[in-house]
Amino acid sequence: MSEKLVPYGLMALVVISPLPFGGNLPWAWAVYAIIAALLVIAYSIETARTRTAFPVPLSRIAVPAILVLGVAVWIILQAFPVLPATWANPLWAIVPEALEVPGRGTVSINPDETMEGLMRLLTYSGVFWLSLQLSRDRSTGERFVKVIGWAIAAYAAYGLLLWAFNSETILWYEKEAYQGDLTSTFVNRNSFATYVGMGCVILLILLMRWLTIEFADRQNMPWSKRFVHIVGSSRELVLYALPLLMVFCALLLTHSRAGFGATLVAMLLAFALWQSRQHRGFIAGMIGLAVLMVVIGYWIVVGGDALLARFADVNSSTETRMNVYIATMRAIGDYVWTGSGYGTFNDIFPMYRDESISVTGVWDKAHNTYLELLLGLGIPGAIALIAAVLWLVVLCAVGAFNRRRGRHMPLIAFAVSVLVGLHALVDFSLQMAGVAITYSALLGIGVAQSWSTREKHP
Template sequence: MRNEPGVLVTALIVLACLVGGGGVAYGLANLVLQLAAILMLALNGPTVANFVARGPRGLSLLVLATLALPLLQLIPLPASIWSSLPGRDLLQDSLKAAGGGEWHPLTVSTARTLVSFLGLIAPFTLLALCLRDLSEATLRKAVLAFVGMGLAGVLLGTIQLLGGQGAARIYPETLNPEAMVGFFANRNSTAIFLVCCLLLLCTRPSSRLFSIDWIATASAATLLTVGVILTQSRTGLVLLLLPLGLGLLRGGAALLAGKSSPGSGKGGRMVIGSLLVAATALLGLAAAAGTVPESRFDMVLARFNKSEEQRPAIWEDARFSAERFWPVGAGMGTFDEVFQIDESLENISPRRAGRAHNDYIEIAIEAGAAGFALIALWTCWVLWAAWNGLGRHRRWEALAGTGILLAIALQSLLDYPLRNQTMLCMAAFAIALLAGAGRAGDTKVSPEGARP
């Protein structure tokens, strides 16, 4: 296993897609993925050491800082320190009433912050394994795995639409029969995952018009796009502009260059082809059965006109929580704990908010100034890595990785895309694409990416 990083990367991606789309509410499913990741790290011990010692210095430091944040929040502090931190008054009173409280960590909920740290194990493993072997063969296997699982998600989502209420749903609490969710617990996560798969499709080698590879890629792109539409996710529909723009840019570059690259192996085409046939057949059956009527697309457009939006009310109360715990934060993963205290009576609804529906506000509550410092540092690294990779052989990988991280950053304004294991692994792979595209040993390129 230690000599097959491509196989391990592929296996981890497939497992993340199968069991990692439910978020923190599905701890056992997440545990399966985390134990598999720990096993892979145990069998490839030098991988971690090499990542820390010989990996890209800036990236290694950023990853270690990200892992360290929840761990530092778990270190016990004497009462004279933690009780003086902002927002700890209620916690202090509760611990005193219970007869304890001499030592306590920075976080207000040790269990939730520990879960947040454990959630970083799988994406760290994927990133470390990818950086161990950044060969084109490994990256193509990973791209094929993500795109294949995206198509499988559309296949499963079509079955869900055909079956109606609750049919083939992995996560039963999401029972909206009109929206495709696939392997995820909510439509927004499904939509951004499919958008990311479309961006990854743009990294495939250019093919001759109407060749087998071209038809397979175009068909996969069409099905993934239809999948995004059927999720009825407003952010997903807007984010479709990113793969559309990158695809047009790639196609324009190919036309200008007047050349094509050889396609990938027959095995990959067979996998994608099989999924295409099955998904196309089910979509046709759904249309014939009246499950995808014209009014369904009217419903998608009608979602942009909804006036009963609850997010502004959640943001208003969440900003108060952020101010109460600023600048140290309440601890990673603790939003749902502290928000219940600050939610105003006029904004209370029968459903719990669960999330801030704006990851920047949520990070302000949970991590304070340190969280925003990490966001700023990651942004600087992504911009530097993208610029560094544009003039090299793998510039399309650099653009796809940048597009994935940009899509995540944009959806984070209205949702929480990185709060499930699957999208965390997708983000880790996007970082690996950027790191691989800007390697010092990579060659410069001609306009379409051919080596000189």
């Protein structure tokens, strides 16, 4: 029973994570954390009961595991008054005088927010761990990838349906912002753009893989007959090509400049890396590239007017964002080693907001995940966390180049990492649970399939 419970439970968690406003609600984070913890416990108990080793030993990911563990310990130390008083945030010295309450003397300016941030980090780590272990079986990993791709297509289809009926709602609530932009169940168009961008990468690679296999299996047939056969294979076109069309259409209608740009870079990179290993699939690759270019061109002409207009108006928002980045870097300079507390940007930034930033609007995110990490964790902690993720991404890149069977899975994880990594430079999509949980699952799948089953464990 538990053998099926854990994989289906993980799959359900990943699929539903974007449903309540992209996962951008405190109660949703708590529910996801509980589900992920229960699944990890259930999997560990089942492994112990059957006396079997983990499919992916810890030694395979020892370095990133140690780095993430170190960051988790540091976050706990930030949230509790256990470090020397000289390490405490200097603002705590002002609190008793200003509010007539005793200061807590912690590194974090908001320990509660810091512990909530730890809960989310551990949730994403748990999703990665389960995905890593379960996806060592290639058929399970392939099933996970397909389900994630189709789930993203379903969210895109829901958003397209709302857009077709001019419905400015999120679920059953009226939109408070981003009228005219497709956001599906997300509040923010940029976060949804990252989400459907991952779907574009997944479905493109799955489509390319199917085309390559089809052409290889019929290499003795004239290419024209092979093409006719592929066009007539309606089942695969419905499974991959149609969903790809939907998610790309949804991406354009988000009108997210950075989301579109990062997705396009990731898709072209994925295509180039896939074709670099194909010797007999050149024609299939060219057909795939032609289809991709036609789709991109068509939808830009038909539905991309607003997106192109936003590209033309890039200067108006860029200046404000740059001023926010400069103010954030000033804050980082005051908390170089200890940080202000993981997840406390909203608490610390108002003290650094100056006249260069408009008085309208609330900046509760830096719109740059890396800067927020540097401010919250301090430079050493942020470098450790970023390095842990980069280590795993490199494993996926190596697998995408070296593997023969199953290489599409590490390639998907690598290309998606490029997408979310680029978008994180100018936005906060990775700070949305729906995006972060989906990405964690894909990264786990990619790492699990980054080496051949013929290789012995280190």
